[in-house]
Amino acid sequence: MSFSELGIGSPMLDTLVAAGYTEPTAVQKAAIPAALAGADLLVSSHTGSGKTAAFMLPSLQRLAGTPGRAGRGPRVLVLAPTRELAMQVNKAALSYGQGLRRLHTLTLVGGTPYGQQIRMLERPVDVVVATPGRLLDHMSSGRVDFSRLETLVLDEADRMLDMGFLADIEAIVAQTPADRQTLMFSATLDGVVGQLARRLTRDPRRIDIAATPTRGADIEQILLFADDMAHKTRLLDALLRDAEMQQCVVFAATKRSTEELCGLLADSGFSVAALHGDMQQGQRTRTLQRLRDGHTQVLVATDVAARGIDVAGISHVINFDAPRQAEDYVHRIGRTGRAGRSGVAVTLMGHHERHRVLDIERYTGQPIRVDVIPGLEPVRRAPRPAAKPGYRGRPSAAAGGRGRPGAGGRGGHGGHGGAQRRNTGW
Ligand code: ADP
Ligand code: MG
Numbered sequence: 001m002s003f004s005e006l007g008i009g010s011p012m013l014d015t016l017v018a019a020g021y022t023e024p025t026a027v028q029k030a031a032i033p034a035a036l037a038g039a040d041l042l043v044s045s046h047t048g049s050g051k052t053a054a055f056m057l058p059s060l061q062r063l064a065g066t067p068g069r070a071g072r073g074p075r076v077l078v079l080a081p082t083r084e085l086a087m088q089v090n091k092a093a094l095s096y097g098q099g100l101r102r103l104h105t106l107t108l109v110g111g112t113p114y115g116q117q118i119r120m121l122e123r124p125v126d127v128v129v130a131t132p133g134r135l136l137d138h139m140s141s142g143r144v145d146f147s148r149l150e151t152l153v154l155d156e157a158d159r160m161l162d163m164g165f166l167a168d169i170e171a172i173v174a175q176t177p178a179d180r181q182t183l184m185f186s187a188t189l190d191g192v193v194g195q196l197a198r199r200l201t202r203d204p205r206r207i208d209i210a211a212t213p214t215r216g217a218d219i220e221q222i223l224l225f226a227d228d229m230a231h232k233t234r235l236l237d238a239l240l241r242d243a244e245m246q247q248c249v250v251f252a253a254t255k256r257s258t259e260e261l262c263g264l265l266a267d268s269g270f271s272v273a274a275l276h277g278d279m280q281q282g283q284r285t286r287t288l289q290r291l292r293d294g295h296t297q298v299l300v301a302t303d304v305a306a307r308g309i310d311v312a313g314i315s316h317v318i319n320f321d322a323p324r325q326a327e328d329y330v331h332r333i334g335r336t337g338r339a340g341r342s343g344v345a346v347t348l349m350g351h352h353e354r355h356r357v358l359d360i361e362r363y364t365g366q367p368i369r370v371d372v373i374p375g376l377e378p379v380r381r382a383p384r385p386a387a388k389p390g391y392r393g394r395p396s397a398a399a400g401g402r403g404r405p406g407a408g409g410r411g412g413h414g415g416h417g418g419a420q421r422r423n424t425g426w
Contacts (some may be wrong), residue, residue, distance in 0.1 A: 006032040008057050011099025012064075015319075016057075019095070025050035030207045032058050035091035040201040041125040045209035047308075047334030052092045052381070055153045055183045060097045062150065063126055066185045070097070073145030074128040077152050079169065082130060083281055084288060085308040089155060110134045111281030118143060119399075132168035134159065139175060142363045146176045157186040158193050159307060166196065173200055187327055218342040219333050221368040222266070225351055226377045232320065232348050233264065238373050239318055239346055240270055240298060240326040246315035247291065249335045261320060262300040275301040290411035303328050312338050319347040322356050324364030351380055 003016050003021075003024055024032065027045035034041055035058035045051055059076045068075050076095075080086040090107040099101045101120040106120050109128035117134075122144045128135070128144075138144050152173065154160065160169060182201045189206070193360050197204065218356035240248065252258040262274035273287045273296045283304070290296045292311050299306070304322070317336045323329040329347075336343025347368065349357065357368055372378070 115201040219337040
């Protein structure tokens with residue numbers, strides 16, 4: 001099925017073809033026709049599955065095809081949890097809408113000066129992408145006109161609620177027209193998210209593509225046990241020196257450990273940068289740009305700061321600190337294996353954290369292979385993993401065979417195929 005069969009016409013269609021989008025993704029196939037028909041949507045779909053285009057293409061198509069009500073305010077409003085994500089969505093709007101004449105978009109995020117945002121709000125705008133806090137600031141000084149608003153999108157609604165934006169979101173939505181279309185995207189649609197969804201949407205179509213969150217992407221998942229912090233650091237060093245490493249996101253638990261790890265890696269000579277919520281917006285943007293440009297090889301980040309980052313060169317994700325929740329794991333490893341490429345996700349864990357792996361495996365329905373780096377084997381033997389069908393039977397050839405003969409496993413940290421089988425000793 002093509003984008004044109006879903007109802008997307010020129011000029012977006014030509015842009016998509018030029019961008020190499022030959023086939024819509026599953027969530028796009030389901031969401032685009034429904035959104036074009038004007039329905040409210042509740043969508044849950046795994047990370048990297050193309051949700052941005054799923055809401056942006058129909059929104060732009062409607063912008064292009066209808067004149068809209070009189071006024072200057074936005075016709076499309078996207079709420080996103082973090083500044084990075086908001087800026088990425090805005091970039092996507094400009095890129096998918098590049099063929100449209102006079103498309104005005106605006107990002108309203110915290111950590112940036114008010115002055116320019118205020119000036120931009122005085123001009124006509126079509127699409128506003130915002131984090132809830134900053135948008136509400138502008139709204140309370142009466143600077144945002146929602147009289148033209150047709151479509152409201154909540155991207156990563158669950159994360160916005162996790163971050164305490166519930167009241168802000170409700171205050172924002174209360175000031176939008178009741179006849180708007182609401183498109184809500186979230187990893188889960190239960191609990192508080194579900195309650196919010198019921199309040200914000202009317203007779204919504206529910207689209208659920210998320211049964212197995214990481215199935216869509218080709219990501220090899222590996223677990224390395226560490227005896228202690230010193231061992232963990234040596235493992236990280238060895239992973240980062242691997243020849244197959246292009247670019248990497250290393251996840252740490254806190255802002256402080258992010259900074260510390262970044263300093264440590266810089267001292268070891270890596271081209272490394274930190275990304276966390278305490279940094280000034282300008283600094284965060286430059287950091288991401290340097291990553292995109294390939295100047296930075298290793299990004300050490302917290303969960304929130306790295307959420308939604310889409311950089312094709314990220315070949316590896318390393319969980320230096322284990323994720324708190326299985327869902328965070330899925331979002332973390334989704335930073336690699338982007339845009340149809342393959343990726344490797346390595347989780348470093350203390351022996352006592354084994355239960356977390358089981359939680360994650362249960363959530364994703366996928367095994368995480370226990371491996372070792374030759375010369376850096378843990379001294380303590382880890383408990384033997386619970387037998388799972390297919391777990392130990394996964395041949396090493398499955399990894400090596402996916403495209404790189406002779407390169408050993410794509411985990412590659414052994415440098416030779418033998419490393420793939422060392423886990424049989426566990
Ligand atoms: P999500 O929000 O679901 O995590 P994104 O919207 O960020 O995913 O998209 C992930 C990546 O896939 C982006 O690099 C995007 O350009 C790419 N992408 C999206 N749709 C398609 C498509 N139909 N064909 C090819 N690439 C796509
Ligand atoms: Mg997204």
